[in-house]
Amino acid sequence: xxxxxxxxxxxxxxxxxxxxxxxxxxxxxxxxxxxxxxxxxxxxxxxxxxxxxxxxxxxxxxxxxxxxxxxxxxxxxxxxxxxxxxxxxxxxxxxxxxxxxxxxxxxxxxxxxxxxxxxxxxxxxxxxxxxxxxxxxxxxxxxxxxxxxxxxxxxxxxxxxxxxxxxxxxxxxxxxxxxxxxxxxxxxxxxxxxxxxxxxxxxxxxxxxxxxxxxxxxxxxxxxxxxxxxxxxxxxxxxxxxxxxxxxxxxxxxxxxxxxxxxxxxxxxxxxxxxxxxxxxxxxxxxxxxxxxxxxxxxxxxxxxxxxxxxxxxxxxxxxxxxxxxxxxxxxxxxxxxxxxxxxxxxxxxxxxxxxxxxxxxxxxxxxxxxxxxxxxxxxxxxxxxxxxxxxxxxxxxxx
Amino acid sequence: xxxxxxxxxxxxxxxxxxxxxxxxxxxxxxxxxxxxxxxxxxxxxxxxxxxxxxxxxxxxxxxxxxxxxxxxxxxxxxxxxxxxxxxxxxxxxxxxxxxxxxxxxxxxxxxxxxxxxxxxxxxxxxxxxxxxxxxxxxxxxxxxxxxxxxxxxxxxxxxxxxxxxxxxxxxxxxxxxxxxxxxxxxxxxxxxxxxxxxxxxxxxxxxxxxxxxxxxxxxxxxxxxxxxxxxxxxxxxxxxxxxxxxxxxxxxxxxxxxxxxxxxxxxxxxxxxxxxxxxxxxxxxxxxxxxxxxxxxxxxxxxxxxxxxxxxxxxxxxxxxxxxxxxxxxxxxxxxxxxxxxxxxxxxxxxxxxxxxxxxxxxxxxxxxxxxxxxxxxxxxxxxxxxxxxxxxxxxxxxxxxxxxxxxxxxxxxxxxxxxxxxxxxxxxxxxxxxxxxxxxxxxxxxxxxxxxxxxxxxxxxxxxxxxxxxxxxxxxxxxxxxxxxxxxxxxxxxxxxxxxxxxxxxxxxxxxxxxxxxxxxxxxxxxxxxxxxxxxxxxxxxxxxxxxxx
Numbered sequence: 001x002x003x004x005x006x007x008x009x010x011x012x013x014x015x016x017x018x019x020x021x022x023x024x025x026x027x028x029x030x031x032x033x034x035x036x037x038x039x040x041x042x043x044x045x046x047x048x049x050x051x052x053x054x055x056x057x058x059x060x061x062x063x064x065x066x067x068x069x070x071x072x073x074x075x076x077x078x079x080x081x082x083x084x085x086x087x088x089x090x091x092x093x094x095x096x097x098x099x100x101x102x103x104x105x106x107x108x109x110x111x112x113x114x115x116x117x118x119x120x121x122x123x124x125x126x127x128x129x130x131x132x133x134x135x136x137x138x139x140x141x142x143x144x145x146x147x148x149x150x151x152x153x154x155x156x157x158x159x160x161x162x163x164x165x166x167x168x169x170x171x172x173x174x175x176x177x178x179x180x181x182x183x184x185x186x187x188x189x190x191x192x193x194x195x196x197x198x199x200x201x202x203x204x205x206x207x208x209x210x211x212x213x214x215x216x217x218x219x220x221x222x223x224x225x226x227x228x229x230x231x232x233x234x235x236x237x238x239x240x241x242x243x244x245x246x247x248x249x250x251x252x253x254x255x256x257x258x259x260x261x262x263x264x265x266x267x268x269x270x271x272x273x274x275x276x277x278x279x280x281x282x283x284x285x286x287x288x289x290x291x292x293x294x295x296x297x298x299x300x301x302x303x304x305x306x307x308x309x310x311x312x313x314x315x316x317x318x319x320x321x322x323x324x325x326x327x328x329x330x331x332x333x334x335x336x337x338x339x340x341x342x343x344x345x346x347x348x349x350x351x352x353x354x355x356x357x358x359x360x361x362x363x364x365x366x367x368x369x370x371x372x373x374x375x376x377x378x379x380x381x382x383x384x385x386x387x388x389x390x391x392x393x394x395x396x397x398x399x400x
Numbered sequence: 401x402x403x404x405x406x407x408x409x410x411x412x413x414x415x416x417x418x419x420x421x422x423x424x425x426x427x428x429x430x431x432x433x434x435x436x437x438x439x440x441x442x443x444x445x446x447x448x449x450x451x452x453x454x455x456x457x458x459x460x461x462x463x464x465x466x467x468x469x470x471x472x473x474x475x476x477x478x479x480x481x482x483x484x485x486x487x488x489x490x491x492x493x494x495x496x497x498x499x500x501x502x503x504x505x506x507x508x509x510x511x512x513x514x515x516x517x518x519x520x521x522x523x524x525x526x527x528x529x530x531x532x533x534x535x536x537x538x539x540x541x542x543x544x545x546x547x548x549x550x551x552x553x554x555x556x557x558x559x560x561x562x563x564x565x566x567x568x569x570x571x572x573x574x575x576x577x578x579x580x581x582x583x584x585x586x587x588x589x590x591x592x593x594x595x596x597x598x599x600x601x602x603x604x605x606x607x608x609x610x611x612x613x614x615x616x617x618x619x620x621x622x623x624x625x626x627x628x629x630x631x632x633x634x635x636x637x638x639x640x641x642x643x644x645x646x647x648x649x650x651x652x653x654x655x656x657x658x659x660x661x662x663x664x665x666x667x668x669x670x671x672x673x674x675x676x677x678x679x680x681x682x683x684x685x686x687x688x689x690x691x692x693x694x695x696x697x698x699x700x701x702x703x704x705x706x707x708x709x710x711x712x713x714x715x716x717x718x719x720x721x722x723x724x725x726x727x728x729x730x731x732x733x734x735x736x737x738x739x740x741x742x743x744x745x746x747x748x749x750x751x752x753x754x755x756x757x758x759x760x761x762x763x764x765x766x767x768x769x770x771x772x773x774x775x776x777x778x779x780x781x782x783x784x785x786x787x788x789x790x791x792x793x794x795x796x797x798x799x800x801x802x803x804x805x806x807x808x809x810x811x812x813x814x815x816x817x818x819x820x821x822x823x824x825x826x827x828x829x830x831x832x833x834x835x836x837x838x839x840x841x842x843x844x845x846x847x848x849x850x851x852x853x854x855x856x857x858x859x860x861x862x863x864x865x866x867x868x869x870x871x872x873x874x875x876x877x878x879x880x881x882x883x884x885x886x887x888x889x890x891x892x893x894x895x896x897x898x899x900x901x902x903x904x905x906x907x908x909x910x911x912x913x914x915x916x917x918x919x920x921x922x923x924x925x926x927x928x929x930x931x932x933x934x935x936x937x938x939x940x941x942x943x944x945x946x947x948x949x950x951x
Binding site for chain 1: 634635636656658659701702703801802803806807829832833835865866867870871913916917920
């Protein structure tokens with residue numbers, strides 16, 4: 001079936017810049033690079049879908065190829081779509097579990113101490129690796145006792161009292177694994193006289209897309225668009241996310257990969273640091289105390305694709321005394337669920353090596369990055385605390 | 401000067417010439433083929449590659465239609481790997497003459513072409529990009545055929561049966577003795593050598609160039625060169641052949657051909673002096689693109705890869721001089737009968753579709769003249785590569801990427817097993833657009849009469865994708881050098897020829913992405929390699945400049 005509306009591959013002039021920038025093909029010969037896996041073979045797949053080359057499953061969907069492309073080809077989207085059609089007819093327990101971040105999170109939060117303990121057990125990890133292909137070498141994120149949404153119930157009334165408000169799409173990670181980040185968002189925005197509203201949401205769909213569950217991802221996308229629209233419509237609120245990946249999905253993958261119209265919310269979407277920096281630039285800055293520490297900043301691939309790295313850097317520069325060093329733009333290698341899979345673990349570590357070396361050489365007091373999975377990867381591979389920029393700003397707030 | 405003897409000499413390496421060569425060698429007759437350029441480098445390689453069902457002729461030319469459907473069925477069996485059984489549609493658009501549909505159905509029934517009207521929703525399922533305003537749709541057994549593969553497979557089979565093939569060898573004169581043709585004198589352009597070949601019978605299968613061959617034998621044989629231009633779209637915008645349901649006219653057919661789609665065709669009479677330098681003008685391109693967009697509107701959004709034109713060898717004996725109205729029928733002329741010149745026959749007219757039938761008729765005549773009593777078997781014995789109905793198990797090639805296996809098998813059919821070995825060569829891609837590996841290139845150089853890069857393109861599709869040789873041509877030139885098939889100077893010359901030849905087809909459509917692509921190509925070949933400086937010193941072998949556009 002040929003869908004002529006999605007023909008960005010036709011604009012590829014074969015310059016191969018994308019492959020030069022691909023972190024995966026740099027470390028393994030198994031992946032032929034985005035040019036070949038994307039536009040080149042897409043042309044062949046148009047001729048005959050059977051000409052699908054299995055090697056494209058090695059794509060980590062970091063989207064660095066799309067940033068590099070001078071012809072505006074949606075390379076990673078093309079690969080993801082082909083990958084989905086390849087994975088479509090297989091049922092894999094691991095991929096099923098990993099892609100249901102909200103369902104799994106909901107279940108494990110109820111028994112968080114038990115699951116956290118179990119997931120740290122070497123034997124259990126080995127069993128998981130053997131049976132479902134989840135690498136035993138990786139540390140799995142802890143699950144919180146209480147979800148962010150449960151905690152939010154205690155501050156909800158206060159948030160609604162603010163005159164200016166924003167809708168916060170917290171995502172599964174903040175809800176189940178890192179509600180501290182969610183609290184920091186509220187702390188920071190409240191300090192800037194803005195209330196934080198949350199609404200019903202499902203997983204943004206990125207892990208579903210990455211694991212080939214397009215139909216389920218479409219259901220989630222429609223749900224999220226409707227829910228966010230009705231929450232934000234009240235008084236033209238902005239819709240924020242602390243996850244560069246969730247935001248990228250809401251903004252670009254919904255229409256680009258899933259073919260779902262998001263125009264009802266697309267004009268209101270902001271990655272949180274872009275929103276904050278915009279306010280900072282209008283001199284709407286809370287009082288920040290000096291922090292005499294050295295921090296390194298790692299820019300996540302999806303934020304680079306989304307655009308907004310500059311906002312994070314500019315906003316952090318407002319913290320007095322902060323010695324901020326920007327790392328050379330590199331992929332950390334984890335790419336969401338990619339680095340958790342047995343078959344990609346080695347590749348994922350290999351990709352991140354340069355980055356870990358660079359961080360270790362600087363020996364910072366803290367590492368800052370916008371993406372949750374980048375944080376796991378960096379914390380696992382370096383001895384430094386790694387936080388979201390919002391957390392650092394929240395820490396710098398003058399204690400009242 | 402080289403001299404040798406054979407029984408039959410065939411002039412022309414197109415579908416007809418190679419078809420005759422195969423027929424002769426299957427009947428056990430020693431034969432030599434002489435081609436001035438490369439196999440399928442003339443009209444054979446310059447058409448839209450439609451495996452006619454005959455429906456396009458069914459209303460006006462029932463004889464051609466019947467020939468077509470008969471050959472259609474045969475080729476689907478004997479040339480499986482050259483044919484893609486896509487099926488075809490005739491679609492009636494809102495402003496088309498609505499009586500033509502019935503005429504077409506009647507014509508098809510009379511010619512024995514299996515056709516049936518299908519509901520519009522079914523048509524949109526088969527061809528999702530079809531113009532949504534279509535009125536009626538007729539399904540016919542059209543398919544597509546790759547003419548390069550066809551000529552190559554015929555040649556391969558002939559050579560495996562002992563025939564000799566001399567490409568890049570031009571006929572200089574006929575050797576005649578008292579009203580009998582005894583052989584030919586020719587010049588091998590690559591070896592820079594004169595050759596004399598003696599034989600009992602000479603067949604002129606040079607197509608439109610056949611008129612010049614006749615002149616060399618002192619015979620007047622007027623032909624009407626009719627030019628047809630075509631436009632190539634970057635990728636397959638259609639799954640099946642889409643014909644406009646109206647009296648055949650310009651720009652009324654879109655044929656999927658391997659990885660691309662072609663919009664065909666125009667029909668213009670041109671003077672005989674122009675047959676070596678066919679050019680496509682802007683009017684032709686406009687007519688074709690507009691016609692294509694009427695059938696599949698989204699064509700307006702896609703990249704036009706290149707244009708090319710071919711010359712139909714229509715015979716003028718009927719007195720009618722308008723291209724489309726001259727019969728596409730087969731004209732086999734025994735010059736003993738017509739001109740009193742013994743040992744010489746000319747086969748012309750016809751179509752790619754009926755090449756095998758033309759070869760059969762010609763070979764029957766040759767056999768009669770030589771007193772040989774052997775029946776034709778070309779309609780039964782499959783071509784090399786098409787031996788088996790289903791290709792062997794995919795598992796055999798487990799370690800090689802699926803795209804490479806699929807593309808190689810598509811091009812070489814059953815013979816792909818000779819290329820797809822677990823060798824490193826089969827992982828290293830030279831042409832990334834069409835998945836041509838160094839292994840395939842080496843195989844083609846060794847087995848498929850490949851003398852330069854342009855020949856290689858016809859055997860493998862190297863350089864026929866979106867980048868038009870930007871990334872593969874220099875790699876392939878390197879392989880020519882590495883394998884000893886060319887010294888460094890000749891490898892550089894072929895690179896010049898190849899890029900010149902690609903450029904000829906790109907130049908008329910320099911806009912949009914095609915223009916950007918050409919810029920990039922220029923950066924690489926001039927900016928990086930300085931190929932232009934080399935052209936100043938050595939002009940290339942000149943063949944790329946002579947050769948016209950094809951796809």
